[in-house]
Amino acid sequence: MINSFKKIPAGDLFIRQGTAGNTAYIIEKGRVEIHIVKTDGSKQVVGTRGPGAIVGEMALIDEAPRTANVIALEECSVIEITRDDFIRRLQSSDQIMQAVMRILLTRYRDTLSRSVIVSEAPGFPSPEDLERQFLEEAHTLDGLLMENEFKAAMHNGQLSLHYQPIVSLSTGAILGFEALMRWIHPEKGFISPAVFIPMAEQSGLIVEASKWALDEACKFIHKVNAGAEPEKYVSVNFSSKDFAEESFLEDVLSTLKRNNVLAAHIQLEITESLLMHQPERAKVTLESCKAAGLKIAIDDFGTGYSSLSYLHNYPIGALKIDQAFVRDMLKNQNSFELARSIVALGKNLKMTTIAEGVEGLAEARALLEMGCESAQGYYFAKPLAERDLLAILEKSSNFATKLA
Ligand code: C2E
Ligand code: CA
Ligand code: CA
Numbered sequence: 102m103i104n105s106f107k108k109i110p111a112g113d114l115f116i117r118q119g120t121a122g123n124t125a126y127i128i129e130k131g132r133v134e135i136h137i138v139k140t141d142g143s144k145q146v147v148g149t150r151g152p153g154a155i156v157g158e159m160a161l162i163d164e165a166p167r168t169a170n171v172i173a174l175e176e177c178s179v180i181e182i183t184r185d186d187f188i189r190r191l192q193s194s195d196q197i198m199q200a201v202m203r204i205l206l207t208r209y210r211d212t213l214s215r216s217v218i219v220s221e222a223p224g225f226p227s228p229e230d231l232e233r234q235f236l237e238e239a240h241t242l243d244g245l246l247m248e249n250e251f252k253a254a255m256h257n258g259q260l261s262l263h264y265q266p267i268v269s270l271s272t273g274a275i276l277g278f279e280a281l282m283r284w285i286h287p288e289k290g291f292i293s294p295a296v297f298i299p300m301a302e303q304s305g306l307i308v309e310a311s312k313w314a315l316d317e318a319c320k321f322i323h324k325v326n327a328g329a330e331p332e333k334y335v336s337v338n339f340s341s342k343d344f345a346e347e348s349f350l351e352d353v354l355s356t357l358k359r360n361n362v363l364a365a366h367i368q369l370e371i372t373e374s375l376l377m378h379q380p381e382r383a384k385v386t387l388e389s390c391k392a393a394g395l396k397i398a399i400d401d402f403g404t405g406y407s408s409l410s411y412l413h414n415y416p417i418g419a420l421k422i423d424q425a426f427v428r429d430m431l432k433n434q435n436s437f438e439l440a441r442s443i444v445a446l447g448k449n450l451k452m453t454t455i456a457e458g459v460e461g462l463a464e465a466r467a468l469l470e471m472g473c474e475s476a477q478g479y480y481f482a483k484p485l486a487e488r489d490l491l492a493i494l495e496k497s498s499n500f501a502t503k504l505a
Contacts, residue, residue, distance in 0.1 A: 106249060109177040116171035122160040123184040127245065128152050131177030137169045149174065153242065161187040162206045180245050189305060193342075248304045250286065251297055255310060260284055262317050263484035266500070267336065267455060267477045270469040273501030275494075277334035277368065278325075279477060280318040281484045282310065302340045311343045312352060319360035319367070321487055325494065326366065333498075336368035336398060341375045344382075350389050364394030368419070371397065373405030376415060384415060391416035398455065403443055413450055420447045422473070424458025431463055444471045465504060 106129070109115050116122060118138055128150060135147040135156065147169060150156055156171050161184050191202060254260050264278040284292045301307040315337050322335040343349060357364060369390060376383050376399075387397055398419035403426055422443050426436040440456070447454040456468045459478030468476060481500050485493070 105181055107179050107181055109173045109179060111173055111175045114170055114172045116157045116167050116169070118168065118170045119166045121164045122157060122167050123164070125155055125158040125161050125182045125187070126171075126179040127155050127182065127242065129178045129180060129242070131179075132174045133177060134172050134174050135169050136172070159206055159209065160184060162203055180242075180249070193305070244300060244304075247297065247300050248306060251284070251301060251306055251310075254284055254286070255306075255313060259286060260310070260313065261486065262314060262321070263486055264321065264335070264490050265477050265484040266482045266490075267475050268481045268500050268503075269475050270456075270465060270473060270504070273499050273504045274331075275333060275498045275500065276475055277336055278322075278490070279336045279370070279484070280314060280321070280338070282314055282338075298340075302342055305342055307340050307342050308346060311337070311339055312356070314338075315353060315356050315367075316360065319356055319362040322366050323360055323362050324491065329494075329498070332363075332366060334366045334368050334396060336370050336396075338370045338400065341372075341378060344371070344375055344379070344386055349386060350393065353390075353395070354393060365396070368396035368398050370400045370421070372400050373402065376411055377405070380411065380414075387415055387417075401457075403439055409446065412446070417450075417452055419453045419455050422454055422456045424478075427456050427458045427464055427468070427476075427478070428460070431467065437467075440468065440473075441471050444468075444473045448472060462503070469504075 107126075109131070115126070130152055132149050132151045133156060134149050137145045137147060139145055157167065159165070159168065161182065191198075261283045262280045263283050264280055266275045267277045267279060268274070269276050282294055282298070284294075284297055286292050298307070301310050318335045318337050322333065325335075326332045346352070353367075353369075354364070357367065371383075371387075390397060396418045397416060398421055399417055400421050401423040402420040404423045420443055422440055426440045426443075428436075430437040430440050444454045446452075453474045454472075456464075456473050456476040457478065459465050459468070459476040459480045461480055464478075465476060465480060481503060482490075482493075
């Protein structure tokens with residue numbers, strides 16, 4: 102469980118001084134009162150908090166008893182953040198951030214325990230205002246709302262995959278497909294992957310989403326390849342969070358097995374940043390993937406890092422030329438040269454190249470002339486729903502007329 106919404110009835114004492122807790126609450130609606138029961142039994146109100154404030158945050162750090170009572174003054178809606186979730190997020194952030202966060206919260210408790218009450222100095226922003234400001238600056242509430250909605254979306258059929266054909270530039274034959282995730286929200290409609298994928302990566306929800314996507318893509322490619330020659334592959338996007346899972350390859354292989362799909366029919370799309378940030382680990386994992394028969398492609402190649410020296414160390418089968426270069430390669434000499442260099446680099450390292458974002462015949466021809474083997478883009482086909490694509494494949498799996 103990452104974080105979830107909860108309603109708290111008016112009058113409910115949901116944080117009890119002296120008891121251990123493992124959850125902090127961000128208030129979405131309603132107001133709460135924080136008070137301390139002093140050693141003589143008297144009650145001292147610390148303050149009240151409303152939407153955008155956080156209470157019980159010290160429980161995120163350790164199991165020490167709660168330092169105050171928190172009571173709902175009216176019905177409240179809160180987002181729960183557990184210690185486990187918080188620690189997991191901390192572990193994926195910068196080391197110094199981790200240390201400073203822990204130290205600050207620990208000192209805060211220390212200060213509180215020494216003083217009878219926290220006073221709010223006049224003229225200085227109140228803790229409530231500061232908290233709200235910090236959370237707003239980090240777009241925390243919007244982000245958490247989206248995380249919750251995405252978590253639900255994974256289980257109630259709002260997610261689907263679209264597939265974009267990857268075409269041989271020399272013959273027009275469809276070689277494979279890239280699987281691209283789609284989220285249709287019941288009220289908000291289409292939500293761009295450019296918005297929800299980064300959220301899913303940051304929150305760690307991507308791991309579950311990627312598992313779902315691979316399973317779905319396996320079912321698709323199984324249908325496509327049933328009785329059809331030559332066999333095609335499906336290319337699935339993975340993030341560094343997926344690769345960080347100890348059981349990544351094991352999970353992938355068991356999904357393939359369950360769906361009766363050969364490893365050769367799956368391509369893993371990863372980014373350059375994965376290789377740069379976890380070079381040794383990535384090498385080991387990728388080598389096992391290669392040994393298992395999976396294809397490996399580097400996505401958005403050319404945008405990430407200028408250092409090419411690392412490439413030959415990894416068992417990479419394909420480089421995907423980023424669409425930014427392909428888009429204006431015929432108008433911009435630099436983009437043209439970059440695309441050409443990537444194709445040449447691929448040849449030298451015995452990797453194939455896949456151009457992304459091909460929108461016209463002229464680009465397709467120029468890429469073929471450079472020696473680029475395959476391409477995907479609106480010129481051939483947009484990413485399509487499975488049903489629409491299967492209907493097209495029934496008639497033909499060749500775009501030769503588009504290249505004539
Ligand atoms: P990407 O992996 O680089 O995917 C290619 C993007 O280019 C897709 O955008 C596709 O619809 C778009 N595209 C394809 N042909 C053309 C063209 O001719 N012209 C133009 N202008 N665009 C074209 P989409 O589907 O919006 O996905 C955006 C990004 O979201 C993807 O970029 C990928 O980074 C991420 N993404 C999508 N699905 C998944 C997924 O299942 N898992 C992960 N981890 N990331 C995903
Ligand atoms: Ca991709
Ligand atoms: Ca790409």
